[in-house]
Amino acid sequence: MNNIKEEFTIKDLENISGIKAHTIRIWEKRYNLLKPKRTNTNIRLYSNENLIKLLNIVLLNKNNFKISKIALMSEEEIFLKSRELALKDALNDEAINSLKLAMFQFDKNLFNTTYNSLLDSKSFRDIFKDIFIPFLNHIGLLWQTDTLMPAHEHFISNLISQKILINTEKLQYNISNVSKKYVLFLPENEIHEIGLLYLNYELSLRGNFTIYLGESLPLSNLDYFIKNKNEICFITSLTVMPYDNKVEDFFNNFDTLLKDTKHQLIAIGAKTTLVKNNTYNSNFQFYETVTNLLKEL
Secondary structure, eight states: OOOSOOEEOHHHHHHHHOOOHHHHHHHHHHHOOOOOEEOTTOOEEEEHHHHHHHHHHHHHHHTTOOHHHHHTSOHHHHHHHHHHHHHHTOOHHHHHHHHHHHHHHTOHHHHHHHHHHHTTTOOHHHHIIIIIHHHHHHHHHHHHTTOOOHHHHHHHHHHHHHHHHHHHHTTTTOOOEEEEEEEEEEETTOOOOHHHHHHHHHHHHTTEEEEEEEEEEOGGGGHHHHTOSSOEEEEEEOSSOSOGGGHHHHHHHHHHHTTTSOOEEEEESGGGGGOOOOOSOTTEEEESSHHHHHTTO
16 A cells, blocks of 8 residues: 555645645736646645755745745756755754654655754753654644654654654663653553653753653563563653553553552553543553653653
8 A cells, every 4th residue: 555645736736835725826826836646526635745945945935035036947957946944044943844754755865964953952852842742743743634654654754753762862872860760651552752752851851760661561561560660660651552542541540560569650642631540540640741750850
């Protein structure tokens, strides 16, 4: 199955670029910047090349290039000039736009160059907070509007995950607090781990001892840690799993596992807002986002 979306509606282009559909139509009609094909019912359909060109045009326009001037440039000039800007400045908006380009073009080099350019003026924590979080939130919106295909999301998510892992690895020899262990895992069939990976980085940065178990873990696999007499704080993130009608069951099962222990559970994610049962173990804590939790760490 081909997971790469090859045709986009004008609404897709609006969602991705941030440029209103009305403005896109003007650029198309007045300056002939985009050339969509039309369906039998006269609906515009834009190719992947159209999308990439639009993102390049937006980048140029935000850097004081007038649309009338861009219209006089060749396809190659638009591409080369926008790429030059993306690699040179890497300011917040430009960097996010560069990440969009990298995602839709499957351009690992552009991603890495943009990231390295950001490192000249930002720490990794700042890059994650100022660039990656807004970008990932945008990806979430693209998912909701059926604009993004799995191949694009998987590509960029893996690159971001690699950066988190690299920076976490640098901290492994700075553990100063071993009195309390953090065990991080995702529920069964849950694979969205960027937030949990970053939390593991933040905990390590603070000198904490962490054990990262990763995605899609059955609760039975935690028996070894639950039987441990030392205090353990389990941390999980619920993005798409369990299903809404199974969230309460998940926490009920965990509550049973932690009965008569000193262990804690911190649960993060939108799914936590579905929890209605207030009789759980007093050591349960719920946070809608990683950001909310980090404010208390």
